[in-house]
Each structure stands twice: as C-alpha cells, then as structure tokens.
Amino acid sequence: MNAGRIGADAIAAKGRWGAHKWLILRRSSQLAILALFLAGPWFGLWIVKGNLNFSYTLGLLPLTDPYVLLQSVLAGHRPERNALIGVAIVAAFYLLVGGRVFCAWVCPVNPVTDLAAWLRNRLGIKGGAHISRHARFWILSMTLVLALATGSIAWELVNPVSMLHRGLFFGLGLAWTVVLAVFLLDLFVMNRAWCGHLCPVGAFYSLLGRRSPLRVAATRRSACNDCNDCFAVCPEPLVIKAPLKDGDKGVGPTIVSAQCTNCGRCIDVCAKDVFTFGIHFARPVSNQAGATQAASK
Amino acid sequence: MTTARRQFIFDAARMACGVGLLGLGLGLYVKQAQALPSVVFRPPGAGAEKDFLGACIRCGLCVRDCPPQILALAKPEQPIATGTPYFIARSGPCEMCENIPCVKACPTGALDHKLTDITKARMGLAVLVDHETCLNFLGLRCDVCYRVCPLIDKAITLEPRHNERTGRHTIFEPVVHSDACTGCGKCEAGCVLQIAAIKVYPTALAKGELGSHYRIGWEEKRKAGGSLVAPEIEHQYNMPEGLKYEHGKGLAPSGPPPAPGVGVDALRVPNPGRNAAPLGGVPQNIPGGGLADRLSIEAPR
Numbered sequence: 001m002n003a004g005r006i007g008a009d010a011i012a013a014k015g016r017w018g019a020h021k022w023l024i025l026r027r028s029s030q031l032a033i034l035a036l037f038l039a040g041p042w043f044g045l046w047i048v049k050g051n052l053n054f055s056y057t058l059g060l061l062p063l064t065d066p067y068v069l070l071q072s073v074l075a076g077h078r079p080e081r082n083a084l085i086g087v088a089i090v091a092a093f094y095l096l097v098g099g100r101v102f103c104a105w106v107c108p109v110n111p112v113t114d115l116a117a118w119l120r121n122r123l124g125i126k127g128g129a130h131i132s133r134h135a136r137f138w139i140l141s142m143t144l145v146l147a148l149a150t151g152s153i154a155w156e157l158v159n160p161v162s163m164l165h166r167g168l169f170f171g172l173g174l175a176w177t178v179v180l181a182v183f184l185l186d187l188f189v190m191n192r193a194w195c196g197h198l199c200p201v202g203a204f205y206s207l208l209g210r211r212s213p214l215r216v217a218a219t220r221r222s223a224c225n226d227c228n229d230c231f232a233v234c235p236e237p238l239v240i241k242a243p244l245k246d247g248d249k250g251v252g253p254t255i256v257s258a259q260c261t262n263c264g265r266c267i268d269v270c271a272k273d274v275f276t277f278g279i280h281f282a283r284p285v286s287n288q289a290g291a292t293q294a295a296s297k
Numbered sequence: 298m299t300t301a302r303r304q305f306i307f308d309a310a311r312m313a314c315g316v317g318l319l320g321l322g323l324g325l326y327v328k329q330a331q332a333l334p335s336v337v338f339r340p341p342g343a344g345a346e347k348d349f350l351g352a353c354i355r356c357g358l359c360v361r362d363c364p365p366q367i368l369a370l371a372k373p374e375q376p377i378a379t380g381t382p383y384f385i386a387r388s389g390p391c392e393m394c395e396n397i398p399c400v401k402a403c404p405t406g407a408l409d410h411k412l413t414d415i416t417k418a419r420m421g422l423a424v425l426v427d428h429e430t431c432l433n434f435l436g437l438r439c440d441v442c443y444r445v446c447p448l449i450d451k452a453i454t455l456e457p458r459h460n461e462r463t464g465r466h467t468i469f470e471p472v473v474h475s476d477a478c479t480g481c482g483k484c485e486a487g488c489v490l491q492i493a494a495i496k497v498y499p500t501a502l503a504k505g506e507l508g509s510h511y512r513i514g515w516e517e518k519r520k521a522g523g524s525l526v527a528p529e530i531e532h533q534y535n536m537p538e539g540l541k542y543e544h545g546k547g548l549a550p551s552g553p554p555p556a557p558g559v560g561v562d563a564l565r566v567p568n569p570g571r572n573a574a575p576l577g578g579v580p581q582n583i584p585g586g587g588l589a590d591r592l593s594i595e596a597p598r
Contacts, residue, residue, distance in 0.1 A: 049357075049362075062404060076348075083354070138315075138316040146324055149324065152347065152350040156380055157323070158323065163373060171369065
C-alpha cells in the first residue's frame, strides 16, 4: 500500500499524460457527445437531434436506448421503424464494446458521480450506508414490472440519467435537484452509491454487454506490486480481484465481469502497466463466479 | 450451510421489500402522472394519455421538428409526466401544419403515423364555456374565435338568434361542432377576453355521451330508409262524432249523417244529406282558424 495519493506512483512512472490517458479520452468522449447534442439548441447547428433516449443524426442515423424501448414494449406499445433500427444499431454497438461503456464513456451522470467519488476520497469521507451491488438488478426488475403493470414508462418519470441529459438540451427545470441528490448521495451517504449500486440503466447495459469481446485484462499481473491503486480508483473494484490475484487458482487475466465499465482508469493508475485493453472471446463463466463470490464476501 | 441459506433468504427478502416499497411509490406516482392537467395538450396523433405514456420515449424529436416551436418537454416539477411533449392552447396553439412534421419525427409512433390529414387530429375539443362574458353572446360582433378557426364554418359556426335585450338585433352565437374540431386551440388563443370564454378541453371532459341503449328515432328511420314502426300511423284529429278534420283539407263530415240537434247546424256546417256542396268548401265558412282550434280552446271549460 503506497502512502501517496491514488495514481501518484503512476504519474511518477509514466508522466501526467500516461497516468491520465484513458481518463482524458473518456472525458473527451463525454464532452464531445454533449457538444454534439448542444450544437443544435445553442448554435442552431443541428447535427444531432433528440437525447440519449432517442437521437437522430444528420437525418440519417437513428439511435435508440434499448432500455427505454424495452419498457415501452412491455408497456404494450409497438414501436415504429426508426426506433427499431436505432435500437438494433445501439444494441450491436454495446454488444461489441461492452454494455457499461455507456456508463463510463457516454452517460452524463458519470462525471457527477466521478466528481463525488474523487471528492470523497480527497476529503477522506469513509463509511456510510451499505447496500448490495445487486440492488440495481432488483431495481431494474422493478422498473420492468412497473412498465408491464402500469402500461406506462414508469422509470422515465424519475430517471436522473435521462432527466439530466434531456434537461441540458430541452430545459433543466428542477432536474438539477435530482442530480444534486445523486451527487450528495455518492459523496456523503455511500461510496459509488448511484452508478455502482442503484442505477437500473447501468444494470441493463451490463446485461446487454455481458459477452462483449472488448475487455480490460491484467495481462502483466505478475508485475503487480500490490499498491492497491486500481482497487481504489475502480468504480466497480470487485471486478478486478479475481483476474488480478487468482491466477494461481486458474482464473484468466481478463476482467470478464459484466460490471466492468471499460473506463480504463486501472490502466492509467497502474505504475507497472499491469492492465491493457484487449479482445477476449471466451465465455464469462469461471471469473463471473469469482466476481460474485468476491461480491458476497 | 443452513445459516448461509437463512442469510441468503433474509438478504433477498430485505432487498425485495426495499425495492418493492420504492416500486409501490413509483407506481402510485405513475397513476398521478397519468392525469394530465386540462390546460395541457399532447401533439397531434397522440392517443389516450395512458397509452401515450407507454409509447412516448421522451426524445423530444417532435419538439425539434415543430415549425412554430409551440411544443416543449415537461420538466420534473411540472404536473405533466417528465420529459413528455405538450403545448398550452392559450399561449401557443397548434398551427395545424399540413404535413404534420411532429408526427413524422416521432420514432416510436407515440404520435400515430397513420394520421396524415391534420383535420382528422383530435387533440381536444373547444367549448364556449362562458356565455356570460363571450362578446358575441353580449350581442357584439367579436367573431374572433370563428375567424381564426382553421376549419371555419365546419368546426365553429355562428348561429343567429334574436337579441332579447335590444329587441331588434341578432346575437351570433359561436357554436363548436365536435365532428370537425381538432382541438388545435386557435380559438382559445385568439379569444380577446382577459380569460378566454372559449377553451379547449380534453375530449372526455368536453363531450357528453348518450347511453349505449339510446336510439334517436329520426336517425334510425333515416338509416333504415323508412319507418321502423309498422304500419306508420297517420295523425288523426280527435273530432266530435260525424266530423273529420284533415290538415290542409279542412273539416268534413264523416261516417253516417249526424242526427239533428247535435250542433252541427249551429256550426253552420251544411248537411251533405240536404246539400251536395263540395266537401272542400266547408272550412271557408268558419272564421278564425277553423273549428278544431275553437273546439280546442273551448274544450277545457
């Protein structure tokens, strides 16, 4: 365990850029997506219309959020063509790159909760409530059951993710209070409470990309010096443990848990360059079990 | 093992109860959100509110493609389902674009793509609610709601009636016809009053409905192409014995000649037995609207 701040060793070993490469790329991706959506309402440059639930790019490319469309279908609606084409494209994309890539690279709530986690760490706030990381799947199930039972897309009434994203382009209103609540929840009540424990959107996308080939792997795990920076910086630290530490038990080095967001922060903060992005086609069986075992401990 | 299983069951129960409680709250909120305020309207092609909330994915494409920019997406603090599109008739009515771009933009069909003729849209129904302040009802010729109506003379007509106050003018009463009104709200937006006398309401609030067992006689007759009561009975005036009155023909004796002293002579009806004058000539002998009227006036005494 190093005494310094998270990533200090990595900065010393790889320089500022080397220790923040994936973080900067990720923030660029988030900003670029926001900028594309904002260009219309702010500058009248209509490259993209809509929001994350459905967007239409250059009058050609429809993109539909599979989660909201699934709720609509469960509510008893038969969508038109554009929504269906859009959902096929989006689903295919996340099947390839990993479902929770949405969380780390696209979702507008991620910078908010990342800021809360960073601040929590800097201020040394510890402890708080404990909720299982499986809660999100229960909430996900609840939203789907509600759509079916009420014939209404219930979750969209309160969803902070779409509320923030939509609000930025169509008028925020009091949606900022909901976003602030998520921020304070993550900061004071519980570490990584929203994205790591509760959010059903992330839970849905994790299921979508369960078998995706694009994975982070601890390819040079023998070089690990147990500094624990990767665990400290990871929004889903349980996913790292088995691939990094259980090599002697026959666990492969690839992080195969569906909860990995492919954010690449572990790659950044590792001074020993243990982690890399790679392609992995094997079925997530043994390591999945490892991850859930770790989760139940 | 048993303790582990017990723990698992307890954990699952705790989670189910917690999330169930959340779900209950959200479910009740859904019920609330399904009640749309009566001043708020959905874009053309939206179905019933309950169906719309299951079909609309809150993307805002209709808002973007609305040429007059009257649509907005609901904010969380508004009493409208968060993120759904709406317009307010009084401040920004639907302009009824012929090509309906909002419907075309809708990716899910929450705005029904089968709606291709904007005059077939049913966003609500205008009602002239306040007969006490409407300028036309006061006898003035405001007519603004009628003039701005995109379906003038179909959705709103002016029906003349006598102005009892002045005794010599006409009141032109604006009347909305539900078979043509799209609920666009142009009339409500155009109403010159401080608060509009004509307002658009959700159709369910504005429109009455006959009981399903009701049949309107004359319509059933028209549909059937003839009377459904067989045989059709001709109206007969109830006359003293020996007399018959037919509308347009007049009074005539009928049946056997009446016995003397019945009063027929007193009514100066010639006795056909004695006089072979044509029957049609009889009523002309009776002044003041004919015998039937006089008899009916005298009858109650």
